[in-house]
Amino acid sequence: KAGVTQTPRYLIKTRGQQVTLSCSPISGHRSVSWYQQTPGQGLQFLFEYFSETQRNKGNFPGRFSGRQFSNSRSEMNVSTLELGDSALYLCASSLDPGTAYGYTFGSGTRLTVV
Amino acid sequence: QQQVKQSPQSLIVQKGGISIINCAYENTAFDYFPWYQQFPGKGPALLIAIRPDVSEKKEGRFTISFNKSAKQFSLHIMDSQPGDSATYFCAASMRTGGSYIPTFGRGTSLIVHP
Numbered sequence: 001k002a003g004v005t006q007t008p009r010y011l012i013k014t015r016g017q018q019v020t021l022s023c024s025p026i027s028g029h030r031s032v033s034w035y036q037q038t039p040g041q042g043l044q045f046l047f048e049y050f051s052e053t054q055r056n057k058g059n060f061p062g063r064f065s066g067r068q069f070s071n072s073r074s075e076m077n078v079s080t081l082e083l084g085d086s087a088l089y090l091c092a093s094s095l096d097p098g099t100a101y102g103y104t105f106g107s108g109t110r111l112t113v114v
Numbered sequence: 115q116q117q118v119k120q121s122p123q124s125l126i127v128q129k130g131g132i133s134i135i136n137c138a139y140e141n142t143a144f145d146y147f148p149w150y151q152q153f154p155g156k157g158p159a160l161l162i163a164i165r166p167d168v169s170e171k172k173e174g175r176f177t178i179s180f181n182k183s184a185k186q187f188s189l190h191i192m193d194s195q196p197g198d199s200a201t202y203f204c205a206a207s208m209r210t211g212g213s214y215i216p217t218f219g220r221g222t223s224l225i226v227h228p
Contacts, residue, residue: 004157042218042219042221043218043221045215048211048215050212055212055213056211056215090157090158092157097212097214102160102216103158103160103216104159104160105157105158106157107157
C-alpha cells in the first residue's frame with residue numbers, strides 16, 4: 001500500500017516568487033492536512049481539507065493557500081515568498097478525521113527561499 | 115502561546131538505558147495524546163497514543179504515562195537502542211470543526227549511544 005507522496009522533495013525559490021507543493025494521500029484517505037516544520041517553531045498546522053473543503057485553518061497569512069481535488073490529492077500554494085518561509089512542508093492524511101487515529105505523514109517538501 | 119510544552123529539547127542516553135520525555139498541556143478539551151517519531155529525511159510516524167481515561171499504555175518498549183490532574187504525560191523508552199535515535203514529538207488533539215487536529219510539542223532529539 002503506497003504511503004503519502006509529496007512532490008517535489010526539494011525546491012529552491014527566490015524571494016517574491018510563488019510555489020506550489022503537491023500531496024497524494026493514502027488511497028481511501030479523504031482528509032489531508034498540511035504542516036510547516038522549522039527548527040525554531042516545530043510543527044505548525046497550516047490547514048486541513050476534507051472532501052474538497054477546507055475544514056480547519058491555522059494562523060498563517062493569506063499568502064498560504066491550498067485546495068483539494070475530487071481524487072483527494074491536495075496542493076498548497078505560497079505566494080510572494082519570504083526568507084522565513086524556508087521550511088519542511090509536511091502533508092498528512094487520515095482515513096476518518098473525525099476519529100482520533102492519528103495521521104500518516106509524507107516525507108515532506110524541503111523549501112529553501114533565497 | 116505554546117499549548118503543548120515538551121522537555122527536554124535534547125536527550126543523550128546509553129544503550130540499554132531508559133529515555134524519558136515529558137509533555138504538559140493547558141487546554142482540558144484535549145482528549146487524544148499521540149506521540150510521533152521522526153527520523154532524518156522522513157516525516158513523523160505515529161508511535162503510540164493514549165486517551166485521558168487511561169493512566170498508562172504500553173506497547174513493547176514504549177510506555178505512555180498520563181496524569182490528567184496535572185495535565186502532564188510522558189513517554190518512556192525502556193532498554194533504549196541506537197535505532198531509537200530520532201526526534202520525538204508529543205501532541206494533544208481535540209475535535210475541531212469535525213476533525214481531530216493535533217497540536218505538537220517542539221520535539222526532543224534523542225541520541226542513544228551504543
